[in-house]
Amino acid sequence: MDQMHSNALTQKLSKFMALTAAEIETLAGVAQRKLTLSTDQGLSQQGQANSAAFILTRGWAFSYILLHDGSRQIVDFRVAGDFLGLRGLLSPMSDLFIEPLTDVEVTEFQIGELLGAGTKVPRLMSAILAGIARDQAITVEHLVSIGRRGAPERTAHFFLELGARLEEAGQGRKDNYACPLTQYHMADALGLSAIHINRVLRELREDGLLTFRKGEVFIDDYDQLSKLAGFDPGYLRAKTVF
Amino acid sequence: MDQMHSNALTQKLSKFMALTAAEIETLAGVAQRKLTLSTDQGLSQQGQANSAAFILTRGWAFSYILLHDGSRQIVDFRVAGDFLGLRGLLSPMSDLFIEPLTDVEVTEFQIGELLGAGTKVPRLMSAILAGIARDQAITVEHLVSIGRRGAPERTAHFFLELGARLEEAGQGRKDNYACPLTQYHMADALGLSAIHINRVLRELREDGLLTFRKGEVFIDDYDQLSKLAGFDPGYLRAKTVF
């Protein structure tokens, strides 16, 4: 089995730095198990019990929090190459759920083992932290969007970020990618109602900026849309600390 | 013992687990420098250049992002015992600023040295990650608040969280604490206008739930306010991974 190429952790961490043979070797010592899950199988409980986290290798997933009144806030969408379930493992968020959005393929590993590898090889720890930090930057930018951008700007920013992340993951182009979200998902992620999302999408389409149709996003005028959203992809860049 | 108490890192990490003598010894090897800063001295640039981060030991600070249109989103307020400047160091957020809100006392350290200590003693790394994860949980809860709670609920939640954090830091009681924020700060943190914050505060006061007056918060009916906000402090609990 050509385990090297199929090693999701190696692929993930090498995005943040060039890994040496020794580092790859160390990572290979972290047991990984590939799983395939379909839409109806929640991921929330999968990891919690046995301290397992995942790397998403195919498909989309999302994490969300349910409020007492039944409303839902989607915290983030996860695509190929993203960590999954790490946040809930490291911090005790109650009512944090993770669900596949499409059929997904994930690679499971023990968080303790990964950190053990990082302890043996500090550069690996640096890469792990870079991954965590990038996710945090995405969350912060999300917070800014909801807090201080109007609905059209917010929506525009959302699709621009997704495009940038998907292109980086080799899952499409930043201005044209498959997107399995419903308008209800977008609404719960962006803090809007689905009805209003619908109107905003129409407006963006009529303005020749962005078209969302049948699970596909076309960004018709990338520059104008970026300008509208105030989108600066700097926060998606990797950065390592030592 | 006295030495322990003067070591900000030891104090911080011991919140997440009981530290052994050997672990305290290792932490003592991380150089720390105490600084005092006043309101007009930004902290943003202080760390970036030389990879320094801080622990806030006295006073309040806050981090925020400036948008192109001049509006501001405050990401979080930091109080005694909190990490400061770690996020900007680990991830490349542009336009992320940190400012003291009062005169502050901070303990500076090199992030590389701290992680070095964590590499030598895995349990320390676990505590560091627990600290990072807690901050992340706070950010996520903030996101939920802005995305899916109305202005009164959001404001209530905000003061309840602050109270819980301050009490834990030994800076007051969860239902009565000093709070140097202006209504403009609250507005930019909560995604509202200062004018509306003012009206919400009046409403909460008239309902006998919470009083904010001259830099002091009184929570008049803790249970009712918690119920209104849907506040569940679970996300503030520490949690270690191994």
Next chain:
DNA sequence: CGAGACCTTGATGGCTATCAAGCCGAGTGG
């Protein structure tokens, strides 16, 4: 063909921003 999930559009209303004005207290300088 019926059901269900999702999308679309119109009408209405409410929550919150914005504009405008004034108040208060603290610091400052004439």
Next chain:
DNA sequence: CCACTCGGCTTGATAGCCATCAAGGTCTCG
């Protein structure tokens, strides 16, 4: 000592963004 300024707080009036309610359309699938 007192006007002056400035930051912060307060309140009223108006407007607009977006939620909600209602209804119907389209598509897929059993």
